[in-house]
Amino acid sequence: MEEHTDEASFLWLQRASAVHAPNYSPQQFADLDERLAAHIDGLRVAGDEGWQHALAITDNEGPEDFFVAAVLAIEAVDGRFDDLVERAKDLPEVVPGLISALGWVEPKYLGGRVRALLEDASPLRQKLGVAACALHRRDVGPLLGQLLAGAPDSVRIRALRAAGELGRADLLPQAQSLLGEAKPELRFWAAWAAVLLGDRAQALDVLAAFALKSGPRQPRAFQLALQAMELAPGHALLLDSAALPEAQRLRIIGSGFIGDARYVPWLIEQMAQPATARIAAEAFVTITGVDFNLAQMEVPPPDGFEDGPTDDPDDDNVELPEDIALPWPDIDKIRAWWQQNGARFAPGVRLFMGQPVSPDSCTGVLREGFQRQRVAAALHLALLDARAPLFATSAPAWRQQRWLGDGIPL
Known part of the structure; x- marks a missing residue:
């Protein structure tokens, strides 16, 4: 036992x-x-x-x-x-x-x-x-609106998140009414839900403000804001992030969320630096959809590069680096691939895994992509239809397979 x-x-x-x-x-x-x-x-x-x-x-x-x-x-x-x-x-x-x-x-x-x-x-x-x-993904019914209106803050926060996850567009006005809340956690989840439920104005501005502030809410705010924004405001948000800690990483990751092929040559340059090589390769894949394994674009780590906890018993750092699961890119092969294929990726268009964002392309990623790609696909699908539930990529695998086999629950 x-x-x-x-x-x-x-x-x-x-x-x-x-x-x-x-x-x-x-x-x-x-x-x-x-x-x-x-x-x-x-x-x-x-x-x-x-x-x-x-x-x-x-x-x-x-x-x-x-x-x-x-x-x-x-x-x-x-x-x-x-x-x-x-x-x-x-x-x-x-x-x-x-x-x-x-x-x-x-x-x-x-x-x-x-x-x-x-x-x-x-x-x-x-x-x-x-x-x-x-x-x-079972609707709570009228009670969800009642909880948003009068429950304690911890319940309202989870109710806001549920409204976004369930596609409760009827609750958008209630989410918007909380965008001016003084408490950051309420304000964040109000913005997160309202953006998923169709608000591309005030709620997106609030979410962008969280994206530009370091802290636990930043990664989620950064991703949803960039996936929800039109390309030009997305480019501007990346520029605004230049003064933040870890700005270079944020800009690299964010370029993948925006999905504009204009970033690809710059991403290839970032692959030459060990500190950013792997996240730049991931952003490149998010835009182009190239399969590094099939295209044999992976290489061993650079000589002398140490990744992960050391064998030193006095080293207190036992955390695994964020990038450790990502492949090391073969820059020469990637440059050659881009020279041969770059012309078919027009700049100024939002691409996701090599295709314009659409229900069919995103559902394909839900069926076949890696988990981080599937999270992005679920967000894209919800942003395309404010009344659609956010596909639960954290649900037990057999339940997800059932949903995808029967059709995404509406």
């Missing part, structure tokens, strides 16, 4: 990183989910013994441990999940594990439970109920 609990917790952490990773294909993501499901099933089959092991690891107070226990608790249809939620009131760091569990289990376990969460007076329980509906 201990192996099942430890492996399930570890795989959840791996999955949490894989959701936005540049190197996970749909098949690799599905394999990861199958491994995680297998260990949870091992605990499920063991009955009470499996539950006791899952409950015991929650003493570690990590979201990955609460995820494992919460999946079993939700499926038990008794008071176990309520007990975990009570503990989470004093442990905000474990709440992502509870939310993830609500998104992981099948809807048949959630009907009555989610209604009870939504109707509860506890802000945490209401937040969990809204999150569960949003993760399964």
Whole structure:
């Protein structure tokens, strides 16, 4: 049993990183989910013994441990999940594990439970109920507007996010009414939702302001703002980012979000610098759609280049570098490819994976792209239709495959 609990917790952490990773294909993501499901099933089959092991690891107070226990608790249809939620009131760091569990289990376990969460007076329980509906792309109904109007801030924030995820264009005026909020988190999610729901004016300006301010909201704001903007304002936003920390990285990443082929020669220049080579190659792929593997455009790392944690026991830096999963580009081959193919990529047009942005091209990326590309494809699809739900690229792989096989849920 201990192996099942430890492996399930570890795989959840791996999955949490894989959701936005540049190197996970749909098949690799599905394999990861199958491994995680297998260990949870091992605990499920063991009955009470499996539950006791899952409950015991929650003493570690990590979201990955609460995820494992919460999946079993939700499926038990008794008071176990309520007990975990009570503990989470004093442990905000474990709440992502509870939310993830609500998104992981099948809807048949959630009907009555989610209604009870939504109707509860506890802000945490209401937040969990809204999150569960949003993760399964099930509409909350009129209650979502009521929560936006009068719930505590933590619930309103999750309700704003849900409005954007569910394509609730009818709630756009309520999201817009919060764009002047003094509290940054409310203002950010109001702008994020309003942009997805069709506002390309004030909400986009608010989102752009977050894109130009360093902090945890910046990456999400930067991506959505650049994907939503017309090309000229997008170019201007990149210029405005020049004074920011990590400005060069932001401009490289942002050029891929804008998708204008005018950036390609400059991106090829950035590939000559080890610090920016891999992200520049990724932006190049985002614009052109070239497959580095098929085109044999990958090379080994430069001689003497050190990437990742060192073997020095006194080195406290154990974090994996952000670019470590990206391929090193073969600049000579890329230059040659661009000389042969560049003429078919007209500047002044938004391209995504080598094609103009369209429902068909973005759906193709959802089916075949890497996770980070799929996240961008989902945003493009939602921006094309304010009433369309944002495709849930973090949902269990088998559910995503079902949605894509049956047609994206509307």
